[in-house]
Amino acid sequence: GDVTMESGGKSSKDKVVAVVGGGLVGALNACYFARRGFQVEVFESRDDIREAKIVRGRSINLALSHRGRQALSRVGMEEKIVSKGIPMHSRMIHSLNGKQSPIPYGKKGQVTVCVMCRNAGLVCSGYSMYNIWLWSPTHVLLLWLEGRPDGSAQSLQADLIVGCDGAFSTIRKQFLRRSRFNFSQTYIPHGYLELTMPPVAGEFAMKPNYLHIWPRNTFMMIALPNLDKTFTCTLFMPFDEFEKITTGDxxxxxxxxxxxxxxxxxGVEALKTDYFRLPAQAMVSIKCSPYHINDKCVLMGDSAHAVVPFYGQGMNAGFEDCIVFDEIMDxxxxxxSAVLPEYTRVRVPDDHTIADLAMYNYVEMRAHVNSKWFLFRKKVDDI
Ligand code: FAD
Structure with a gap:
């Protein structure tokens, strides 16, 4: 961590890395660059998530798997996060008749961990550990690669810009204006909606160390445990079906x-009201290539590869981006100028495969009987 290497006449200590987006991947990535001695500045459009009581946005709990844990461990954050999570050893399948049957995860020892509410807040605790400067709330509007902006907004110069600003990335917009940049996005017909299952007499309402799944072909509900003994239930369903449900009855x-x-x-009352609290959210799969522009800018996490969530691998793949980039840096x-093209060369095929597998699993899940889907999923978990 203390070693700084000379490159292009500047040592890493003199170089500024601007990370745009302080979500899960941006926060972790910032630690990776700071550990090498770069001056790291993170730009995040939301308020400092470490101080937020309620974190707005998508899913409050995410399954952290082996590849995600490895990425956290390299910057000394694995224990910190895993100790605040709930281990999930198996999936628990709920049949229509109420029967519950466990299906274990991958190989022995590769237990999936449920990361808790305020997960990004936990990753952001690396900012103080690594002396990272956070600009928040600061929304990045434009990326300039040459020349200077017109002076109408504040600007910052950096030696490297790392776009970690999620599926609807502002940084990626600059890529879209360039020749030979491939980009595709696909919305699936399903949406998702989150419901809370409260504790019963201070205890979890169901067995906590499981990812609970209610597979119903076109519909599916899953539930992940939280530290406060609630479960977050996520209902996946085609938008057409969501639209048919308009009243509590x-x-x-x-x-x-x-x-x-x-x-x-x-709970009947909670179901009738919570169901209508927020509209169902859309899910998109995004692929692009290359991930870099010259030696100046690189995309990681959802900004490079948003995937549909049916493998629970989106964040994990984004965390793995950080490790892969770090290895190429060595x-x-x-x-x-050498690292960025190599990163694209190595990483694009793997990320595209994860996106395809997630999409395949989504299709498989709708088209085939439930057991087949879970068998296939198990095979991929083992990779
Ligand atoms: P984001 O989390 O989207 O963070 C981007 C950040 O950039 C945000 O904080 C945003 O405020 C900021 N930002 C955006 N634009 C700007 C700008 N212009 N200027 C400054 N800041 C900006 N993955 C898993 O691994 N396991 C799971 O179990 C799992 N479950 C999921 C369930 C659902 C329902 C969904 C939808 C996704 C799930 N995922 C899961 C995927 C996971 O949520 C994403 O892959 C992950 O959040 C991506 O992290 P990120 O940091 O790349 O992007």
Missing amino acids: DVMEFFQEYFPDAIPLI QCNEDF
Whole structure:
């Protein structure tokens, strides 16, 4: 960590790395660059998530798998995060008749961990550990690669800009204006909605060390445990179906038919109101290539590869981007003009494969019987 290498006449200590987006991947990536001695500045459009009581946005708990844990461990953050999570050793399948059957995860020892609410806040604790400067709330509007902006907004110069600003990346927009940049995005017909299952007499309402799944072909509900003994239930369903449910009674009828065992656990009143609290959220799969522009800018995490969430690998793949980049930094002596193209060469095929597998699993899940889907999923978890 203390070694600084000379490259391009400047040592890493004199070089500024601007990380745009302080979500899960941006926060972790900032630690990786700071550990090498770069001056790291993170730009995040939301308030400092470490101080937020309620974190707005998507899923509050995420499954952290082996590849994600490895990325955290390299910057000394694995224990910190895993100790605040709940281990999930198996999946628990809920049949229509209420029967529950466990299906274990991958290989022995590769237990998936449920990262808790405020997960990005935990990763952001690396800012103080590594002396990283956070600009928040600061929304980055434009990326300039040459010349100077017109002076209408504040500007900052950096030796490297790392776009970690999520699926709808501002940084990626600059890439879109360039020749030979490939880009595709696909929205799937399904949306998702989150519901909370409260504790019963101060204890979890279901067995906590499982990822609970109610597979119903076109519909599916999953539930992940939280430290406060609640479960976050996520209902995945085609938007057409969400739109058919317009009243509290419709919700009850739908749950009676598909998830009857969940009704007493979530609670009738809560179901009738929480269901309408937020509209169902869309899910998008994004692929692009290359991930870099010259020696100046690189994309990582969802800004480079948003995937549909049916493998629970989006964040994990983004964390793995950080490790892969770090290894290439070693191989190429921190020379960005060599590191960035190599990163694209190595990483694009792997990320595209994860995106394809996630999409395949989504299709498989709808088209085939439930057991087949889970068998396939198990094979991929083992990779
Ligand atoms: P984001 O988390 O989107 O963070 C981007 C950050 O950039 C945000 O903080 C945003 O405020 C900021 N930002 C955006 N634009 C700007 C700008 N112009 N200027 C400054 N800041 C900006 N993955 C898993 O590994 N396991 C799971 O179990 C899992 N479950 C999921 C369940 C659901 C329902 C969904 C939708 C996703 C799930 N994922 C899961 C995927 C995971 O959420 C994402 O892959 C992960 O959040 C990507 O992290 P990121 O840092 O790249 O992007």
